[in-house]
Amino acid sequence: MTGQSNDRPPKRLLDDQIEPFLKQLQNAGYAQRTLRKKRTVARAFARWAKSRRIVTRDLNSRHIAAFVARSPRRGKAHVQFELAVMRLFVGYLRREAGLPSTAQKEPDCAAGGFLRQYESYLREDRGLAENSVHVYVPFIRDFLASRAAATGRLSPHSWDPLSIRDFVLGHTRNRSAEYVRLLATALRSLFRFLFLSGQVVRDLASSVPRVCKYRQTAPPAFLSLEEISRVLVATDRSTPSGRRDYAILLLLARLGLRAGEVASLELGDIHWRTAEIVVRGKGRVVDHLPLLRDVGEALAAYIGGDRGVSSSRRVFLRRWAPRTGLAGPAAGPAAVGHIVRAALARAGVRRSGRGAAHLFRHGLATRMIRHGASISEISEVLRHRSQSTTAIYTQVAFEALRGVAQPWPSTGGVR
Numbered sequence: 317m318t319g320q321s322n323d324r325p326p327k328r329l330l331d332d333q334i335e336p337f338l339k340q341l342q343n344a345g346y347a348q349r350t351l352r353k354k355r356t357v358a359r360a361f362a363r364w365a366k367s368r369r370i371v372t373r374d375l376n377s378r379h380i381a382a383f384v385a386r387s388p389r390r391g392k393a394h395v396q397f398e399l400a401v402m403r404l405f406v407g408y409l410r411r412e413a414g415l416p417s418t419a420q421k422e423p424d425c426a427a428g429g430f431l432r433q434y435e436s437y438l439r440e441d442r443g444l445a446e447n448s449v450h451v452y453v454p455f456i457r458d459f460l461a462s463r464a465a466a467t468g469r470l471s472p473h474s475w476d477p478l479s480i481r482d483f484v485l486g487h488t489r490n491r492s493a494e495y496v497r498l499l500a501t502a503l504r505s506l507f508r509f510l511f512l513s514g515q516v517v518r519d520l521a522s523s524v525p526r527v528c529k530y531r532q533t534a535p536p537a538f539l540s541l542e543e544i545s546r547v548l549v550a551t552d553r554s555t556p557s558g559r560r561d562y563a564i565l566l567l568l569a570r571l572g573l574r575a576g577e578v579a580s581l582e583l584g585d586i587h588w589r590t591a592e593i594v595v596r597g598k599g600r601v602v603d604h605l606p607l608l609r610d611v612g613e614a615l616a617a618y619i620g621g622d623r624g625v626s627s628s629r630r631v632f633l634r635r636w637a638p639r640t641g642l643a644g645p646a647a648g649p650a651a652v653g654h655i656v657r658a659a660l661a662r663a664g665v666r667r668s669g670r671g672a673a674h675l676f677r678h679g680l681a682t683r684m685i686r687h688g689a690s691i692s693e694i695s696e697v698l699r700h701r702s703q704s705t706t707a708i709y710t711q712v713a714f715e716a717l718r719g720v721a722q723p724w725p726s727t728g729g730v731r
Contacts, residue, residue, distance in 0.1 A: 330362040330372060337408045345626065345639030357401040372409060380406065430460060430470065437509045443600050447576040447649050455502035459483060472516045477523035484525055497527045536708055538678035543665045544569050550663035556622035557635050561655050563614040564632060568656070568676035570608050572698055574598075575649035575656075575673035579642040581631045586615060595699075603699050649673070681706070 337358065338351050346354075364383050365375070380402045384395050434456060438444045444452075462483055464470045480503070488496045504521040511519040539547070548565060552558035567573045567581075577595050585594040591607040607615075619631065626633055630641025634651075642651040649671070656672040667675050677698065684694050695706040 330358075330365050330375075333372070333405075333409060333412075334358045334362060336412065337405055340408060340412075341404070341637070343627070344637050345624070346637035350637070353397070354401050354404070357398050358405055361402065361405070373414070375406065375409065431457060433513070434506060434509055437513070438505070442505075445576060445598050445600070446580070448598075451498060452502040452505060455499050456506050458487070459503060459506070472510050475516075475520060477520065480520060480523045481525060493527070500524050500527050536678045536682075537667050537675060538682045539569075539665070539667060539675045540679065541683060543663070543667075544676065544679060546663040547659050547665060551659055553617075556618075559614070559618045559622050560632060560635075561659060563611070563618045564652060564655055565659060565676070566611045566614050568652075568673055569680070570611050571595075571605050572677045572680040574677065575652035575671060578652050578673070579630070579632065579649055582629045583619070583631055584629065586631070588612070597699050598701070601699065601701070 334355065338355055341351060341354065342348075361383055364386065365379065370379055380399070384398045384402065431453060435449055435453060438449050438452060439446075460470060463475065463479075466479075467474060484496075484499065484503070487499065503524045507516075507520040507524070510516045511521075548562065548569070551562045551565060553562050564578055567578050568575075571593070573595060574597065577597055580596060581593070585596075586607065587594070588607070591612065593605045593607050593611075595603045595605055597603060615631070623631075623633060624639065626639045628639070628641045632642050633639050634642065653672050656675075660667065660672060660675075681694050681698060684697065685691075691703055691706050695703045698706065700706050
């Protein structure tokens with residue numbers, strides 16, 4: 317009897333989870349052909365797991381690696397597809413079937429706790445936008461991993477100015493000035509958080525080396541009106557993705573929105589009756605902007621005919637499944653920037669400088685100042701919190717600058 321009891325099959329085999337998993341993918345917008353391929357992989361994994369008597373609650377990354385490596389003769393593309401399916405499947409099991417996350421070592425758990433507290437501080441106490449949080453966190457994750465690897469544990473009380481300086485110098489060689497500046501800024505914010513939360517007795521923010529960055533050393537890169545027109549004309553509005561991209565480009569060009577603001581725009585933010593758009597900008601500032609006619613027409617064409625049904629409330633969705641919004645840790649502003657770079661390439665427009673989407677914002681400000689708008693007016697349109705940020709656009713008023721420039725000394729210079 318004892319042997320029969322031990323040999324009973326596990327109660328929760330993976331077979332029971334396949335169809336609910338596929339149903340969730342179907343709701344996310346995956347095509348039937350893709351679902352059939354994923355079903356084949358999921359069923360193969362279920363048979364493989366059953367033959368090895370693996371219970372759902374015991375499933376871990378080693379099982380997935382063994383499954384995809386079970387046959388060395390299969391092509392690389394097929395292996396990558398299986399691995400992608402298994403990642404989706406395991407993610408579903410963790411969310412819906414109570415599969416525990418992979419066990420972590422103690423330093424990793426401690427680092428995860430620090431990161432969660434730090435992210436909460438950035439959002440709740442500092443009021444940073446999600447894009448800023450996503451910029452800061454990778455720097456801090458690298459720093460925590462470095463400290464844990466060096467000492468075998470994660471103890472903020474053991475950190476000192478020398479180790480902080482060595483970390484900064486070791487991670488900034490051959491890096492751009494902007495990378496160094498962001499790293500230093502992120503580290504200072506972490507040390508201030510630890511000090512203010514009482515986890516350390518002294519503020520180590522001053523231990524982070526200063527990064528010299530000169531403001532307004534060059535005029536901002538921007539798109540001219542002719543270049544913007546070329547980009548818009550080159551966007552193919554005969555396809556659903558083209559109509560989506562056209563609406564995004566108009567929001568950037570006509571209203572000067574930031575990439576993150578476009579990605580996070582929700583259906584409820586468009587007030588059709590009052591012709592307004594609610595924009596959630598930096599620092600959780602909420603602004604109401606006019607819904608211009610061409611912008612409204614482009615949005616209506618995309619939302620009404622191409623967006624389709626989705627559980628996401630984001631206005632702009634991915635072209636491929638899962639049909640979710642562009643916003644998110646791995647997308648958001650980066651996805652909008654990719655759309656803009658592709659549009660610039662189609663139009664044959666070459667521009668460098670800050671993010672591609674910002675070229676439209678700079679172009680709007682440049683046209684305003686060249687038509688006589690004041691700094692305060694431009695600051696209001698661009699929703700800057702400080703007019704010192706707007707002052708950089710004075711450099712693009714070339715004709716006005718010529719009127720105040722001193723004549724160049726004659727040959728031989730001053731004697």
